[in-house]
Amino acid sequence: MKALTFTLRETPPERLDLSPLTPEKLASVDKREIGKIRLGMSKRGLTVSDLFKVSGSDLKTIVFEGGSERFDRVGTGLVDGTIRVVGDVGAQAGRQMRAGLITIEGNAGPHAGSCMRGGRLEIMGNAGDHLGGPLAGELAGMNGGVMIVRGRAGAFAGDRMRRGVAAVLKGCGEYAGGRMIAGTLVVTGGVGRLPGYLMRRGSILLDRAPQELSPSFVECGAPDSSFAAVMDRYLVADGILKRPLLGKAPGKFGGDNAVFGTGEILFRR
Amino acid sequence: MQRLMVNGVAIDDTFAEAFGMRATAIIITGPNRKWARQAAISMTGFATSVIGCGCEAAIDVELPASQTPDGRPGCRVMIFAVSTDELQKQLQNRLGQCVLTSPGSACFADLKGTADLKLGSALRYFGDGWQVSKKFGGRHYWRVPVMDGEFLCEATTGLTKEAVGGGNLLLLAESNAQALAAAEAAVAAIEKVPGAIMPFPGGVVRSGSKVGGKYKGMTASTNDAFAPTLRGVVKSELGPDINAALEIVIDGQTSDAVAAAMKAGLGAVTKLGPAKGASRISAGNYGGKLGKFHYHLKDLLP
C-alpha cells in the first residue's frame, strides 16, 4: 500500500489545524469523507480537499508533500504509525504524541512536541519557542519520548519538561530547560541566557560551558562520570549526535538553588 | 558400575543431579580491569553455597571495555539463590557493601527476565535526597553521589527462574597433585562458558557433602563415600588407586549452560589424561529423587 499522501496545492491562506489527520483519527473516517474534514481555523474554514490532493491509502504512513508555517498541530496525540512532512510546520507539531514517528523535514513553529509522552519527533530544521513546553495552564511539558531538533530552537526549550530526551543541535535561546521538573535536555551549539532557571530536577547537557547563568547555580566539580559515558554512547547509538557530547569528566553546575538545587547543567570541559 | 574410558580416563555411568534456582546477572565496571574485578570479587565473596551464604555467586566472564555499557573494563557477575526474596536481599546487600563502596564502580543490568530485581532502586536512598533518576534509551538509571563522583547503577535487573544450580563433576585421582591439576584444567575450560559459574574457591570444592548427618541440625555432612581416609571403614565409592577427589560445582543461567559447562570440564579433564590428572570422573546425585535436572556424563563426553 502506498502512503496516504496529502499534497499541498498552494500556500494555505489561513492557519490549519491538522490534528484530524492522524492514523487513529482517520481510521474512523470513511475514505470519501476525508476531503470534507475542516482544517482551517479562521471563519474561512478550509477543508482537506480545498487544500490538498489526496492519494494513497496506507493510514499508518502519512505524508504531507509540501508544508507551511501555518500547519499547526501536525500529529497531535499520535499513538502509532509515522507522519512525515516534506516542508515546514507551524505550532504544536507532535503535541501529546504517545508513540510512533513524526519527521518534519523543514522548520517547526512554537510548542513543537508540546507535552509529548512517547515516540520520536525529529525536526530537520529549526524549532520555535517552548520546545516540548506546556500550553496555558498545563503544569508539565514533555513527558517522555525522544525529540530531536537538528537546527536551532527558540527560547524556553524544554520548558517544564518532566521526562524523556530532547536534543537541539544548533543552539537555542534563553531559558533553555527553564522550570524543568526532570528529564534530559541536550543542547549543542550554545544556549542563551539563564538556562535551567527554576529547574527542580533534570539534566541539561551541553557541549560547552554556559555563558549567562543565574547566580543560583553553583559550580560542582568535574569527577569522572560513568553517566556521561553511558549518555554519550546512547546519543551516538540512537543517531541523535554524531560525536560524543560530554566526554569522560564533564563539568557540573548544580541548581537551581532558588528551588531545591537538585537539577544539573553538565557540560564538556 | 559400567565405565567408559576416554583417553585413559574412566567415566562413571552416572549423572549430576541439579536443582532449579533463581538467578540474575549484572555487569560491574570500574576505572580499570583491576578495580572492576575487585568489585566483582568482593561482591561474590562468601557466596559458595546457598546452605551457608544465602546465595551462590561468581564472575561469569570478564568483559573488555568495548563490551560494557560505559566503555570501561567490566565483569559479568551471576548470582543464584533459592527464592526471589533471598536473591533480592543478597543482591542488595552485596551491591551496597561491595560495589557501591568500590572506587569508580558502576553497575548495569545484564539479564532480561520475567521479573525485575532492584539494583539502584534499592540503593538510591544512600543519596539522601541528592540521588538522580535518569531514563533514556529504554533504560532507567540511578546516580548516587559518592566521594569520588557518582555511583551509576541501573535501577533494576532481570530475574530468571530458568536457572539451574548444582551441576557437578567429581574428579578422582591417584594423588592430590593430580586431582588439583585436573580441577584447574576443568575450571579453566568452564570459565570460558558463558552463563555458567563455579561458586566455590577457585571453582573447586574439596568438602563434597551428603544430605544430613548424625548430629542434630546438620543439613549436610562430609561425603564419606568419596573421602579416601575412610575408604576402609565406610561403604566407599573409591577404588584402591584413588587418593584424592575434588568436585567442580556449576550453576548455570539455563540448563543448557550447565550441560555446556560440564561438557567443557569433561573435555579438559579427559584431554589432560590420567597421568597428569584425574584417572576417573564421576558426578554427585541423590538417586534422582531430589533434583529435576539430570546430566548424564556419558551424554556430555567430548
Next chain:
Amino acid sequence: MAVAWIGDRDVPVAQAAKHAAGLLVSSLSPVFSFDTDVHGTRAAIALAERVGAAYDHIGGEALARETALFTDRGGMFIAPGETRRRADVVVIAGSLPAHHHEFVGKLASTIPDLGGGASRQFFLIGAETRAAYLSKVKPTRLAVTGSDVGGTLAAVRAQCAGRAVAEPVSNFERFAKALAEAKFPVFLFCGQSLDLPGLEMLQGLIADINRKSRASALHLPASESGWGSTLASTWMTGFPMRTGFGRGMPELDSWRFDVARMLAAGEADLHLWVSAKTSVSVAKGVSTIALTKGKKPVAGAAVTISIGEPGVDRDAVAWSSRIGTLAAVKAQAATDLPDAASVLRLIAEHLPDGKALPC
C-alpha cells in the same frame, strides 16, 4: 463636527457603522485590538463572537506575562488597601511603570496602622532600578553583580532558603533581618519589567516565606485597562485575552491570537482597533476599522469613528490599582462622543441577523 468617516469622507455615524459591519461580515479572519474600559471590552468580545474574530489588548505583551502567572502558577496576592495598612517591609521587584508611582509614593509617606508594624522599610530588587520617586525613604538596593532582576530574584530566594549562590546579593543581611522582624512584607510587581520566570521566582520566594511567616505580593498591572479587560474576558468566555472565535467557540492561545503577530504574518484581513488613547498604524493589505478619539480620519483606515475616552469623555468602569478591583469612574469632562461600547453595539445592529449584542 465630523465624528465618522468612510475612508477620508465624513459620513453619519450610522453609515460608518453599517459600512464597518459589512467589512466585518465579509472578512474571513478579523482581529480586534483594544484598550478600553470594561464595557467597551464586553461589547468588543460579544461582537468578536458574532463575527468570528480574535482579540488582544493593544501592546498586550506584558499583560500576557501577567496573565501567564495566573494560568501557569497562581500565587499569593494582596489588596492595595491592606498593603497600605499593613506592609512594614515593601519590596519592589523590578521597576514599576510611572502610573503606579503615585500610589507607591503614598506608601512611602505613610506607616502601617494594622498588624503591629511601626514603620516601613523599602527594598529594591534589581540593579537597574532607579526609583527617584522613592528617594525620600532611602530604599535599600538588593542586587547581584553581573545579574539582571531575574538573576537577582533567584539569588535572593536561594539565600533566603539558606542555599548557596555563585554571587551574593548586596545588602542581604539587612534584608534578612528586615524579613525576620517584619509583620507583613509586601512585594510589589508588574509584568512590564519582569518576565514570566521572574514573576514565578518572586511567587516562589513568597511561598517560601509563608511556610513560617506572612508575606504577599501586590500586583500593579502594566496596563490597568488591560487587566480590567482580562477580567471581563475571563468571565465572558472562561479565558483571558488573546482568545479567538474563528471556529465558533472561544479558544485561548497567547501565541496564535497575538494580534500584532497575526497582522505581521498576514493572517488577518481586517483589523478593528478600539482605543481613545492611541491611534492605529494601518497594516498593509488589511482593511482597518479605527475607533479612536480624533478629529480626522485615520490615514489608510477603511472606517474611522471617533469615540470618547473612558473616564474622561464618558462614565466608565475600569480596573483601578488603587483599590485592586473594578471601579465606576465618572467622566472628568463629559462630552457627547459615544463610548466604545455604544459604537460596537451600533455596528452589531448592522450585522445580517440584526440582533443586539448581549453586552
Next chain:
Amino acid sequence: MLTRIKGGEIVDPVNGRLGKGDLWIEDEAIVEAPAGRRADRTIDATGCVVMAGAIDIHSHIGGGNVNTARLLLPEHHAAHAQRPAETPLSNAGWSTFQTGCLYAKMGFTTVVEPAMSPGSALHTHLELADIPIIDKATLAILGNDDFLLSMIRDKASSQMIEDYVAWTVGSSRALGVKVINAGAAAAFKENVRTFSLDDVVPSYGVSSRKIVKTLQAAVTTLGIPHPLHVHCNNLGAPGAADTAAATIAAAEGVPLHLAHLQFYGYGTEGKRRFSSEGARLAELVNSTPEVTIDIGQVMFGQTVTISSDVMRQFTSRGTASPKKTVIFDGDGNGGGIVPYRYRDDFYGSVQWAIGLELFLLINDPWRVFFTTDHPNGAPFTAYPDLFALLMSRDARNAAAANLSQKALALSTLGSIDREYTFEEIAIMTRAAPAKLLGLKDRGHLGAGALADVAVYRKGKDIAQMFREAAFVIKNGDVVVEDGAIKNYRWGRALRLNPPPDKAMVRRLEAYYQERYGLSLDWFDFPDSAIRRDEPFGEVSCNA
C-alpha cells in the same frame, strides 16, 4: 399574554396544591384559572411534574474569586467539548453566559452568590449581570473587616453596628449578610494558622463567637429576612463537628443559617482518624429549630474550591490538584482558590456519605437546603445526579457499591431508607429557599406569584428528568424547551435597600480618607455602572 400549562402534576406545597391540573400565567405572573378566557399559548405538561422555578441559596457563580478560579484553570475550559453555538457566548465553558443557560436548563430561576466581598461589589454585580435568564442575589461578607472588628473592640453601640451593616448591604446591593470563619482572615494576616469559635483575633481582642453574635443581632434587628449566613470555623478539619455543634448552640434561639454543613461533619474515629459525624449533626439540627443549614454535598470528579476562608484555603494548598493555587489577602476576607479532585477513595467516600446523611436524617425539608457549595463540593451541573440519590434508595446503594466500604462502614448511610418525595424536593429547592431569603414572589405557584415555573418530564431516570427540563418559564417567558435554551433574557440581582445612616456615611468617609487615602466614592457605584436595564430588583426588609 395568557398561557396555560395543561394537565401536569402540580407540586406546590405552599398552597397545598398537589395533583393533576392546569396552571395559568398572564404576562409575568401566575394567575387563577380565568373564567371564560382562552389561552394564547398552551403548554402540554401531560406526564410532567410542574413546580415553581428552583432557587439555589449558595452557589459561587460570580465575583472576584470565581473569576480568579477561571483564570487559574484555562486548561479545564479548553478540555470542554466543542459545541455548536446556540445563544450568545453560551458555548464558552464555565463563563457567566454558560452559567445562566445551564442553571435554566435544570429549572433553576434564582441563584444566590453567597460570598461577595463588599469592596468588590461592582465586579460581582457586573459578572452577575452577564449571567443570562435567571435572577441572582448576593450575600455581603462581613466579619473580618477592620471597621467592624474595631467597633466591636471599642464597644460601639449596637445601633452603630447596625448602621454599618445596613450601609454595607445597601451600598453593595446585597440580599443578606454572610460571615466566613469570623475573624480568621484577620488573624491569618497576623500569622495565626488555626482559628476556632472562641479564639481571639490579635490586635482586636475579639473572639470569633463575639463577631458571629454581633452580626447575628444586627441582621435580626435590621429585619434582614435571611438569617446571618455562617461559614463556621475549622472547615474541613477532622473534629470540625465539635465546632459546628458549638456554633449551632450559639444560635441561642435566634435564626442562624449554617452553610455547607457537610464540610464540618468530620469526626476523628477509625484508623485514619476521619469519620462521619453526619448523624450527630443532623440530630442537633433537628433539635434546634432556629437553625437552617445547607449541605455542600460532595460528588466525585475534578472541581476547584473557591472560598473566602483564606486561612483554610492556605492550609489546603498542599492538596491542590492540579498543583497551583491563588491565595489572596483582601480587604476583609480575601480568598483562596485551590483546585481539587474528589476521588472515590476513603476520604472522598466519607465526605459523600456525610452529605447524604445530613440530607436524609434532617427531618424538616424547610430547614435543609440543596447545595453542593458549587463548585466546592461539586459543580452545580451534578445536581441532577444528586436529586436521583435523594429520591431513590436504589440509586444510592448502586453508587455506594463502587465506593470505599471501609469509609461507608463509619457512617450510618447504609441504614437509611428515606426517599425524598417530589413534595419534599419542591419544599427544599423552592418553597423553603424563598421563605429563607424573604422572596415572597417566588418559590410557589399561587396566584400573584412571579411566573417562574419548571416543568419536568417524569421518567425512570430521575437525573435525566432534572437535567433537561421539558419547559422552564422565567417571568412568563418560555426560556427552555426540551432542555434547550429558547429565549435569551436578562434577570435581575435581588437586593435589599436599607437607607444609609448619614452619620455612618460621614464616619466611613473619614475612615477611608484617613486609612486608605481614598474617598468613600471609590467603594460605591451608581446602578448605571452595570449597563443593563433595571439590573436590580428590590426586596423589602421585615418590618
